[in-house]
Amino acid sequence: MYGYADKTFARQPQDTVPEYHGEEPSFHHTVDCVILGFHRTELHVLLHRFPYKPYKGHWALLGGFVTPEMSLDETALQTVQRLTGLDNIYMEQVYTFGEVRRVPTERVITTCYYALIRVEPTLEQLSPQYQATWHPLSQILNLDLVYDHPTMLRKAIDQLRLRIRLQPIGFELLPEKFTMTELRQLYESILDRPLDKRNFNKKVLAMNLLQKLEEKQKDTSKRGAFYYEFDADRYREYLEKGFLFEL
């Protein structure tokens, strides 16, 4: 029934070593990245046109093969770097997809990551060879993504939704200086529900992790809105004292 079912590496104790697994089957392993950016009140995903039949031209997450000298994390980072040119990307592993026929043409095991990046500085610098463009999250369902990429995307967003409430990772999606309105809209977009302006500001500012700047943003209103900065050092201090970020 299961050809290899009994070949657990724990099964038959023996003393011979190394390379004792040379006979075991092996698999192609790829990393697919849900690259997320926040643009004009909405969360966007960076997708590219899949270049291979039978899905040529369909939208897909960007991925890359794992190689012998790279870890999964490194592979993920490099995949995003190759496309965006960015260094210092915040990434997190989401899940590993290992169904036998998830890619019809062959067996591939794929680990999904999400990346949080700032859209603006990269908008014009995307490596043109990928034909990659940003898509608002709300319109992804119409796109007919490749393979199980819809499932990956869903899982990534679900995980982000949990994480963003307990860790200050939302700031990875905003420019260094941001307004309270931008921050709130970011959370509204990810949590997919409206948040009360006053309650939100109260809660965020009470954590005492934002530095209010003198400078005002004047793009979106005549009056202008104060910029704030996230104080990562202070966050680390607080962490050691047992502080818990929570929104």
Add this chain to the structure above:
Amino acid sequence: MYGYADKTFARQPQDTVPEYHGEEPSFHHTVDCVILGFHRTELHVLLHRFPYKPYKGHWALLGGFVTPEMSLDETALQTVQRLTGLDNIYMEQVYTFGEVRRVPTERVITTCYYALIRVEPTLEQLSPQYQATWHPLSQILNLDLVYDHPTMLRKAIDQLRLRIRLQPIGFELLPEKFTMTELRQLYESILDRPLDKRNFNKKVLAMNLLQKLEEKQKDTSKRGAFYYEFDADRYREYLEKGFLFEL
């Protein structure tokens, strides 16, 4: 620097298909299982004696190789089944470990799962070939586990700690009939902090998901404690109405 860095499957559009990845490197992939059981007020992990040098005799999580005809989930299930003889095991994927040198002797990518099982019915039935025994979670740190198994264990517990508060999975660790004291001790053990008896009962019972039975448990006290059952059907009903389990 990176030998295969440019071989993203998204990189060079081309029309030839299938088997277009035949040239890519491939990897052994294993699944390691954090098998958890609740026994006498404490959470326990099922470990076995690692049979290979240079870690022969050390304690380790039980694992198994992925094979071409099995998904990751199936591999995990079967690994636990082989040891415990149990069917219908609740398992959940935790994380995939892909560091290049995490296993010194060769490159292996390993996906970690946790399994929640009921200890009692299996205590005497464990397949003897594995030399597996239960270890209280509180004493694991002294054991010098193999490879990165301590990291896996930590991640599994962390994930369980989050999940158990938002999903009714704790019941997988208890017999069908259990007392409120057992349930509370289970949560105390997993969350690693004492919980107020009255507040806990109030909150649990308010969800209206437990069926109180006539029968009493008389093992641990002279007075006896009422048994309860988790009502999975009612939980599914409530779920559809947007109900959220939370403890």
Add this chain to the structure above:
DNA sequence: ACAAAAGTGTTTATTGTACACCCATGC
């Protein structure tokens, strides 16, 4: 002068937390 977004506090409802005594029973 008006349109458009920014800023600002108070009240109420909900939820969490702390806490102590009597009960039933087997020995």
Add this chain to the structure above:
DNA sequence: GCATGGGTGTACAATAAACACTTTTGT
């Protein structure tokens, strides 16, 4: 009759939620 764990309610504190008007300034 006493030791052991089971069962039960209330008061207070903390947190979350609801809610509307004034300010600034560019046009």
